[in-house]
Amino acid sequence: MNPALDSRVHVTIRPDSSWALLLEIGAKEVFQIMLQSELKNIPQVEELTVSGDVTAMVGLAGALCGVMTIRCESRTAEKITGRMLGSVGTVDPSDVPDAIAEVCNMVAGNFKSKISQLAENCLLSVPTVIRGNDYEMVTVTDGEQVIVGLSYDSAPIWFCLAVHG
Amino acid sequence: MKRPRILIVDDSSVMRKIVERSLRQAGLEIGDVVEAGNGIEALAAVREGAFDLILSDINMPAMDGLEFLRQLKTVEEGKGTPVVMITTEGSESRVVEALSIGAKGYLRKPFTADQIKERVSPLLEVLR
Numbered sequence: 690m691n692p693a694l695d696s697r698v699h700v701t702i703r704p705d706s707s708w709a710l711l712l713e714i715g716a717k718e719v720f721q722i723m724l725q726s727e728l729k730n731i732p733q734v735e736e737l738t739v740s741g742d743v744t745a746m747v748g749l750a751g752a753l754c755g756v757m758t759i760r761c762e763s764r765t766a767e768k769i770t771g772r773m774l775g776s777v778g779t780v781d782p783s784d785v786p787d788a789i790a791e792v793c794n795m796v797a798g799n800f801k802s803k804i805s806q807l808a809e810n811c812l813l814s815v816p817t818v819i820r821g822n823d824y825e826m827v828t829v830t831d832g833e834q835v836i837v838g839l840s841y842d843s844a845p846i847w848f849c850l851a852v853h854g
Numbered sequence: 855m856k857r858p859r860i861l862i863v864d865d866s867s868v869m870r871k872i873v874e875r876s877l878r879q880a881g882l883e884i885g886d887v888v889e890a891g892n893g894i895e896a897l898a899a900v901r902e903g904a905f906d907l908i909l910s911d912i913n914m915p916a917m918d919g920l921e922f923l924r925q926l927k928t929v930e931e932g933k934g935t936p937v938v939m940i941t942t943e944g945s946e947s948r949v950v951e952a953l954s955i956g957a958k959g960y961l962r963k964p965f966t967a968d969q970i971k972e973r974v975s976p977l978l979e980v981l982r
Contacts, residue, residue: 722964723872774871787868794866794913795963798942802962809945815865815915 715800724772728839745793748814755852757797765844790816857885858906863896865914880971893917900932
């Protein structure tokens, strides 16, 4: 076991009704601080389907085991990258996965820090990025999902926390 | 006065660029900036020439920031270099661990240019 988790009290934390709001606040803070941009709420977001051809994911291990993902369209990912780097004009395509991975990492970390038992008892993995739409994420155990859809520059961006059972 | 030479260690090239841009946006007068993608690359960079300040991520593949900090103490060119750790983790214990093995401060992502200035300025002031 990772020594950072070894000495901790062994606790298991389950999602509750406040987590969607905490995830939303955590995501908005990251965009406000790192991009100086506002993520907006989407009216009737529940009628939309999670989609996008860029997905970044960060694993969580410890008191909470699961995966945090961010999913959006390539164009949105490019805009986010340009904004993060303060670029004017074209974005270097090789920076896009790196930028989205870092946003996912920061959102996961910021969300985790808002839940006192998670801050100390849960570690994050190095992020991974998937390109393309044609995939299905399957977890080996049943679990719960917290899904938050927000709008960046009028396009949806999805923040999902899949918690392993 | 010679402008401080800085090493930025992060597995994300975007984050390395953001850290450098934030240092400059904060109005800090910095000299050469060298980038490394993990602790192993960072140790190699230090062996090639000492730095005045190192900013290092904690969570990195190959060699993480805490192990880099431990090994830095064994490298002649890096022994006295102040290190500020950058972390996404909300874990106080990892921060405490970093401080206990010699980090001079830490910065939590996401951060503003003002926050980076607040951590880094006192360390660069000492060089003057």
